[in-house]
Amino acid sequence: MNSMLSSLGFGIVTASILLPAAVGFTLQFSATGVLNIAFGAQMTFAAYIAFICTQAGMSIWLALVLGAVFGAVFSALLNRFLLARFAKRGTTFFGMVVVTIALALLIEYLVEIIWGTMSVNYQMTGTGVVHLGAMSFTHSQLVVMAIGLGIAVATHSLLKYTRIGKAIRAVASNTDLARSSGVPAQRITDIAWLISGLMGGAAGVMLGISLSSVSYTMGDTFLIEIIAAAVLGGVGQVYGAMLGALAIGVLLEESAIVLGGAYAPISAFAVLILVLLVRPTGIMAGAAEAKGIA
Amino acid sequence: MADQLTDTPAESTSSDSEADRVTGAAILRVVDLEVHFGAVRAVNGVSFEVQTGTAVGLIGPNGAGKSTALKAVGGETRPTSGRVIFDGIDLAGRPSHVAARAGMIRTFQLGGEFARLTVMENLLVSVPRQRGKSIWGALGGRRWWGAEDAAEIRRAREILSRLELREKENDYASDLSGGQRKLVEIGRALMARPKMLLLDEPMAGVNRSLARHIEHALSALRNDGLTLLLVEHELGSVERLCDRVLVMAGGRQIASGHMGQLRSRQEVLDAYLGGR
Amino acid sequence: MAYYLLTLAVYVVVGVIACWGLNLQFGDTGVLNFAYILFVAAGAYTASILSLGHPNSSSYQHYFWGAHMPWPIPWLAAAVVGGLLGLLVGLLVLRRLRGDYQAMVLLVVSIMGSYIVSADPGFLNGGVGLALIPQPFKGVLHLSQVGYEVFYLALALLAAAVVFEVVRRIHISPLGRVLRAVRENEAAAAAVGHNVAAVKLLVMVIGGAIAALAGAIEVQFIAAWAPAGWDYTETFGLFAAVIVGGRGNLGGVALGALLVQGLFLEGTVLLPNIGNPALIGAIQWMSLGALILIFLYFRPQGVLPERRRTYSSDITTRRNRMAALPAALTRRSARG
Ligand SMILES: Nc1ncnc2c1ncn2[C@@H]1O[C@H](COP(=O)(O)OP(=O)(O)OP(=O)(O)O)[C@@H](O)[C@H]1O
Ligand SMILES: [Mg+2]
Numbered sequence: 017m018n019s020m021l022s023s024l025g026f027g028i029v030t031a032s033i034l035l036p037a038a039v040g041f042t043l044q045f046s047a048t049g050v051l052n053i054a055f056g057a058q059m060t061f062a063a064y065i066a067f068i069c070t071q072a073g074m075s076i077w078l079a080l081v082l083g084a085v086f087g088a089v090f091s092a093l094l095n096r097f098l099l100a101r102f103a104k105r106g107t108t109f110f111g112m113v114v115v116t117i118a119l120a121l122l123i124e125y126l127v128e129i130i131w132g133t134m135s136v137n138y139q140m141t142g143t144g145v146v147h148l149g150a151m152s153f154t155h156s157q158l159v160v161m162a163i164g165l166g167i168a169v170a171t172h173s174l175l176k177y178t179r180i181g182k183a184i185r186a187v188a189s190n191t192d193l194a195r196s197s198g199v200p201a202q203r204i205t206d207i208a209w210l211i212s213g214l215m216g217g218a219a220g221v222m223l224g225i226s227l228s229s230v231s232y233t234m235g236d237t238f239l240i241e242i243i244a245a246a247v248l249g250g251v252g253q254v255y256g257a258m259l260g261a262l263a264i265g266v267l268l269e270e271s272a273i274v275l276g277g278a279y280a281p282i283s284a285f286a287v288l289i290l291v292l293l294v295r296p297t298g299i300m301a302g303a304a305e306a307k308g309i310a
Numbered sequence: 311m312a313d314q315l316t317d318t319p320a321e322s323t324s325s326d327s328e329a330d331r332v333t334g335a336a337i338l339r340v341v342d343l344e345v346h347f348g349a350v351r352a353v354n355g356v357s358f359e360v361q362t363g364t365a366v367g368l369i370g371p372n373g374a375g376k377s378t379a380l381k382a383v384g385g386e387t388r389p390t391s392g393r394v395i396f397d398g399i400d401l402a403g404r405p406s407h408v409a410a411r412a413g414m415i416r417t418f419q420l421g422g423e424f425a426r427l428t429v430m431e432n433l434l435v436s437v438p439r440q441r442g443k444s445i446w447g448a449l450g451g452r453r454w455w456g457a458e459d460a461a462e463i464r465r466a467r468e469i470l471s472r473l474e475l476r477e478k479e480n481d482y483a484s485d486l487s488g489g490q491r492k493l494v495e496i497g498r499a500l501m502a503r504p505k506m507l508l509l510d511e512p513m514a515g516v517n518r519s520l521a522r523h524i525e526h527a528l529s530a531l532r533n534d535g536l537t538l539l540l541v542e543h544e545l546g547s548v549e550r551l552c553d554r555v556l557v558m559a560g561g562r563q564i565a566s567g568h569m570g571q572l573r574s575r576q577e578v579l580d581a582y583l584g585g586r
Numbered sequence: 587m588a589y590y591l592l593t594l595a596v597y598v599v600v601g602v603i604a605c606w607g608l609n610l611q612f613g614d615t616g617v618l619n620f621a622y623i624l625f626v627a628a629g630a631y632t633a634s635i636l637s638l639g640h641p642n643s644s645s646y647q648h649y650f651w652g653a654h655m656p657w658p659i660p661w662l663a664a665a666v667v668g669g670l671l672g673l674l675v676g677l678l679v680l681r682r683l684r685g686d687y688q689a690m691v692l693l694v695v696s697i698m699g700s701y702i703v704s705a706d707p708g709f710l711n712g713g714v715g716l717a718l719i720p721q722p723f724k725g726v727l728h729l730s731q732v733g734y735e736v737f738y739l740a741l742a743l744l745a746a747a748v749v750f751e752v753v754r755r756i757h758i759s760p761l762g763r764v765l766r767a768v769r770e771n772e773a774a775a776a777a778v779g780h781n782v783a784a785v786k787l788l789v790m791v792i793g794g795a796i797a798a799l800a801g802a803i804e805v806q807f808i809a810a811w812a813p814a815g816w817d818y819t820e821t822f823g824l825f826a827a828v829i830v831g832g833r834g835n836l837g838g839v840a841l842g843a844l845l846v847q848g849l850f851l852e853g854t855v856l857l858p859n860i861g862n863p864a865l866i867g868a869i870q871w872m873s874l875g876a877l878i879l880i881f882l883y884f885r886p887q888g889v890l891p892e893r894r895r896t897y898s899s900d901i902t903t904r905r906n907r908m909a910a911l912p913a914a915l916t917r918r919s920a921r922g
Contacts (some may be wrong), residue, residue, distance in 0.1 A: 051686055053693075102883065110618050113689060114829065115882055117822050121875030125868040133864055240697050243690045251686060278705035285698045289678060292691065296682040386773055410779035418777070424770035427763070430897055435767040436778035440760045445788060448759035449752065459760055463897050480896045502778050 023269040025151030030241075031265025032164025033222045037238070038245035038257040039171055040215025046252030047187050047208035049109065050099060053116040056239030057123035058094075058213060059220030062087035063230045064131055066221040070139045077159070079138070080221040087217015088210045094119065095209035120236070128232040135231035138224055160222045167215065168258055175254060180207060240281075241268065244288045250297055264288070337362040337506055337537050338383070338414070343392035343402075345375070345382050352378040353389075354561035360506070365528075365538040367552035367569065369545065371582055374558040376541045377419050377510055383539070384416035384508050385409040397505060411438065413505030417495040417512060419541075425484035429475060432483050432494050433466040434459075436502040462501070469497045473527055489516035492524060506537040513544050525551065545569065557581065592735035594848060599742040600804045601847030602840045605827050606753045607796030612825065613833030613892075614762065615789045616769030618689045620821055621675060621696035622797055627703075627816040628671050629664035629798025630805035631710050636660040637720045637806065647711045647718075657722030661745065661802045668798020669791045676790035681783050685772075696818040704813050715812020719805055742803050749796055754836060756792070765789065766834070819871070823847065826878045832888025841889055846874065 041055050066083030070076055102115050144155050153161070175181040187204045223238060224230040245264045249256025264284055272280035336359040345353040353375045360366045368376050381387040383394050385406035394402040401409050406416065415436070424432050440462065441447040442455030470476045473493045478486060483494055492512050499507050512528065513521040525547045532538055532551065542548050548555060549569035557565040557572060559581035565572055572578050604626060611617040639654035655663075679691050704713040721734070722741065729737060756762050764785060767775040772782045805811045823846065831842020881888065 045686075051689065098879075105883065105886075107882065107886070109686070110616065110689070111882060111886065113618065114825060114878060117825070118875040118878035118882070121819070121822065121871050122879075125872040125875070128868045129865065129872075240694055244694060247687060247690055247694075251690075276705075278701070282698055282701050282705060285694050285701075288694065289691065292683060292687070293678070297684065297687070384777065386777065405781075406773075406776040407779050407781045410777055415779075416777045418774060422771065422774045422777070424767045424774060426770055426892070427766055428894060428896065431763050431766070431895060434760065435763050435775070435780075437760070438779055442760035443764055445756070445761065445792070448756050448761035451755055452758065455760060480894065482894070498778060 019273050020270060021150035022152065023273040024266060025148070025153060026272075027266035027269035028262075029153070029157045029160060029226055029265075030268055031262045032161045033219050033226060033238075034241060034245050034261035034265050035164045035219075035258055036167040036215040036222070037219035037242045038249070038261045039167070039254055040212035040219070041242050042246040042249065042252055042257040043171075043184070043215075043254055044208045044212030045246070047184050048095075048099075048205050050103075050112050050116065051109070052212070053113060053239070054094075054119040054123060055212070055216055055242065056235035056237070057120045057127070058087060058091060059216045059223065059235035059238065060127055060230075060232060061090065061123055061220070061235075062217035063220035063224040063234065064127055064136075064232075065217075066224065067131075067136050067138060067230055076138050076140050076156070076225060080163075080218065080225070083221040084214050084218035087220065088214035091213020091216065092206060092210045094213075095206065099209075100205070124232060124236055131232065133232060135229040135234075137229050140225070140228070156225050160226055163218065163222060167218065171254060180204075184208060241284070244285060248288050248291055335362060336360060337397055338539070339393070339395040340379075340383060341393040341395070343379060343382055343394065344390045345378050345387055346390045351561045353382060356392075356556075356558065356561075356563045358556055358563065358566065360537060360539055361553075362537055363535045364553040365532045365540060365551050367548040367555035368539060368541045368558060369543070369548060369555060370558035370564075374581075375561040376558055379558065380416060380508050380510050380539070380541055383409075384414060386416070410502065410504075413503075414508060415499040415502050415504040415506075416508040417492070417499055417510055419510040419514070422495050423483035423486075423491045426482055428480050428482055429470065429486070429494055429497075430463070430466055430479045433469065433498050433501045434462060436498045437462045438502055466497070466501060469500050472530075473497050474523065487520075489520035489524065492516060493520075493527070496524070496527060500531075504536070506539065507531070509538060509540045509542075511541055511543065513542060513547055521547070545573075589732050589735060592732065592739055596735070596739050596742050596807050597804075598844055598848040599739070599746050600800050600807075601824075601827065601843040603746050603749050603803070604797055604800035604824055605831070605839045605843040605847070606749055606836065607793040607800065608824050609828050609833055609836070609839045610753055610756065610765075610796070611789045611793040613828055613835075613839065614757070614765040614769060615786060617680075617786050617789055617793075618685075618692070619790070619793065620689055620693040620818070621699070622793075622824060623816045623818060623821040624675075624696045624699045625668045625671055625794040625797035626801035626804070626820075627699065627811070627813075628794075629668045629801030630811045630816075631703075631716070631801075632664040632667040632798065633660035633802035633805050634716045634719045634811055635710075636663055637722075638716065638718075639720075647714070647716060648708045649710050649716065650708065654720075657741075657806075660722075660806065661799060664798045664802035665795040668801075669795035671798070672790035672792075672794025673787065675794075676787040680786045680790065693818065696821065700813045700816065700818070711812075713813055715810060715815070717810040719809045719811070721806050721809060738807055742807075745799060745803055749799065750836070752792070753796075757836060822878075823874060826874050828888075829878060829886075830881050830888055832890040832892065834892030835888070835890045838888050838890030838892075845889075846877070 037059065041052065045051055062083040065086045066079035069079035069082050098119070099112070099115065102112060107115065140156060146153050146155065146158060175185055183204055184207065187201055220235055223234060227234070241264055245260035246257050247260070248263060249258070249260030267284045267287055268280050271283035275283055338360040341357050343353055343356045344351065356379055358366070368379065370376055378387060382389040385401060385404055385408060389402050392402060393400055396409065396412055396414050399412055401412065424435065427435070440455065441458050447455055467476065467479070470479060473496065475490065475493055475497065478490065483491060486494065496512065509528070513524050516524065521544065528538065528540070528551055540548065540552060552569065554566065555569045555572055556563055557578050564577050564581055565575055608619070608622055611619045635649055635652040636655045637660045638649070638652045641649050641652045675692070675695060679688050679695065683691060703710050706712065710716060721738070723737070724734065727734065727737065764775070764780055768780065768782055768785050776782050827842040827846035828839050829842070830846055831840065832838025
């Protein structure tokens with residue numbers, strides 16, 4: 017029982033990393049209609065940029081900010097100079113998926129060429145442990161959780177209270193309608209890529225902090241968990257993605273205790289598939305149902 | 311019956327009075343149809359019947375719910391509630407291939423063609439129960455399905471000739487004009503040997519001469535005895551083609567009758583001019 | 587050198603077979619099966635345990651069940667297992683899920699498959715994988731190494747001929763038109779009476795069987811099989827081959843498999859060795875990514891695009907179908 021509680025703690029940490037990633041992934045997908053398989057590779061890239069920053073003597077938290085900013089800029093540039101051009105050529109939904117797959121290969125192996133296949137470590141100081149009942153967290157894990165929570169709140173306020181956020185929601189729920197009613201969809205698309213890059217970048221560095229190492233396949237492996245969280249929540253559903261992140265995060269760590277580490281991802285994905293059999297469009301089905309993806 | 315559509319030329323070219331048309335029982339009965347999208351009630355309690363061999367028009371302002379009603383009847387959209395009884399079978403909630411196999415083929419308001427298939431292939435796709443369309447039939451090779459396919463190709467050519475698309479046979483559907491694509495869709499529907507067509511704005515966005523051509527083609531089909539349910543904004547065509555017209559607005563059915571009578575009805579004018 | 591070229595030839599034949607199966611799903615029907623490599627793996631494992639013999643016969647590797655069956659039973663059984671897996675995955679994924687969910691869930695399924703195999707060492711020897719898989723007729727033939735390679739290549743070509751005939755017959759048949767209609771417009775295909783889910787299920791089964799056969803041929807050649815060899819990224823290599831060669835064109839797909847699978851992925855070993863092998867691997871994968879991007883941008887229809895099918899007034903003759911080829915070659919399109 018105690019071990020289940022303590023793994024609940026790990027689950028929450030994992031969920032805190034999954035949360036920005038899944039939210040960024042799903043937000044960008046619903047606003048732009050591009051299923052971005054390169055998202056994991058982009059996370060890895062940002063995590064390595066943060067690694068360079070720590071090498072240069074910066075604190076890990078400053079590195080996190082820079083990693084996230086790099087992620088945002090990189091993502092926006094990818095869209096502007098690559099994806100938007102394919103879209104302009106009339107590349108179909110599935111064509112775009114293949115484009116992002118190719119991008120994932122390019123980024124992942126570029127990272128491998130630059131930094132090699134050995135994993136690297138962030139230089140972190142002051143890693144004390146805090147006990148909360150049966151759960152114990154390192155200081156950095158606590159900060160990771162705080163950041164996850166902060167991003168959840170920030171996303172909520174962005175979507176709810178700002179004009180840009182409302183416009184994103186409008187485009188996400190119905191691109192044609194939003195376009196015909198004067199929302200500048202082009203700018204929204206840019207912003208969506210920027211935000212998803214920011215969140216992915218932050219999540220990449222957070223993952224590196226939590227694993228206390230960074231490797232070139234890190235984001236790629238994590239992508240599956242992101243997709244699971246996003247699909248579980250209902251693709252395009254920001255709050256669904258938050259719930260999905262929590263569910264997948266906790267499930268992964270709990271099943272690691274109950275079934276053993278090797279089976280943890282299997283049980284999490286089995287749950288995902290079972291849920292989809294019952295609710296084919298995720299927990300938060302609804303608006304996404306009406307959208308209809310070509 | 312459907313075979314005659316293409317084999318016999320239209321004999322009675324214009325007969326607008328209902329009296330001399332053979333009309334049987336209702337082939338389609340729609341009862342209390344509702345389609346909701348979240349809070350949007352796109353179709354909000356619509357009931358009507360279509361008599362065998364007649365043409366019924368469905369008109370109304372933009373967003374009235376006409377396309378949604380047609381999709382719900384044809385099975386693409388699942389109705390929230392209500393019944394769709396076609397040829398004695400309740401099709402409500404059944405997928406669209408079931409409706410199509412029962413003999414009810416829907417055309418699309420936009421983008422219904424198979425873009426990277428040729429016009430001929432667009433037509434051949436909808437031939438029902440073809441030998442070469444099952445996996446074992448296909449593996450049997452051309453010797454097993456070739457002769458039957460050749461017969462269907464001839465039938466497709468006849469339909470294309472009637473639609474004046476014969477020369478376009480080998481063009482990709484994506485290379486045709488909007489109006490020609492609508493014609494391809496009509497031809498494709500006919501290849502399925504249907505009992506009834508659900509047509510969603512077959513003349514919208516088509517230049518005037520092509521629109522008249524489409525109207526004539528539909529008129530000939532109606533005279534051959536095919537049942538039509540037609541959504542259309544061009545009221546002149548609706549008046550010439552349809553025996554009866556239903557008016558929808560805001561998801562509801564607000565009037566029905568002959569087009570001639572409806573033109574003067576206040577609620578119809580309000581619906582169109584009021585924009586709701 | 588002859589030995590090496592023969593090895594390469596077998597790899598290429600395996601790649602061509604796998605790509606034909608993928609083309610049936612992706613090129614013809616538009617099903618984006620990101621779990622394709624899982625079917626190759628299923629075939630490889632099936633053929634392995636059906637030729638390795640009883641699990642207790644070796645002490646250093648563990649697998650749940652095994653038998654010692656003569657060729658061609660391991661290959662045929664692999665195809666059956668691949669088809670059944672296609673049925674299972676198809677029923678799970680294709681029936682109720684929307685297109686974009688399907689693609690994502692299939693990716694998840696592929697990775698789950700390799701986690702499952704890696705997690706349980708008693709199932710298929712875990713992450714280490716199976717080794718020393720017997721080769722067909724190796725013991726009875728008493729051929730030289732090169733001689734046996736020639737023999738195996740002939741077996742592989744035989745299988746390729748059978749697969750080609752199957753996909754060709756589907757391709758030219760009225761069923762092939764239905765597959766392409768589903769690819770072009772699912773809603774319209776349904777509206778003229780086709781059960782889209784059933785059509786997709788069919789290509790999952792047939793494509794799965796073909797993939798599994800390719801896996802069986804590969805595993806009895808290299809005699810070893812482990813999860814690292816069927817990472818989900820391998821699926822993208824096959825996609826690249828189909829896109830580069832020309833989806834929807836059987837000859838094009840074979841050409842793509844030759845170019846990408848043969849020259850690109852395997853043939854780089856022929857190059858002078860620069861630096862460490864990891865670097866070469868990374869450069870290979872990066873060039874693969876770049877190749878996909880370049881083709882999707884400049885020539886989305888591939889080297890040999892899908893042919894326009896025309897029907898002469900009589901029954902179509904081979905000659906005038908060939909005559910349509912040059913016209914198709916010069917066509918350009920921006921459709922992805
Ligand atoms: N998939 C959907 N999700 C949400 N709302 C929808 C959906 N399809 C249609 N609607 C809404 O339902 C209403 C009716 O739409 P419908 O397309 O049926 O109108 P219509 O009468 O065919 O209009 P038009 O003449 O412009 O074609 C509209 O308000 C539309 O926005
Ligand atoms: Mg409409």
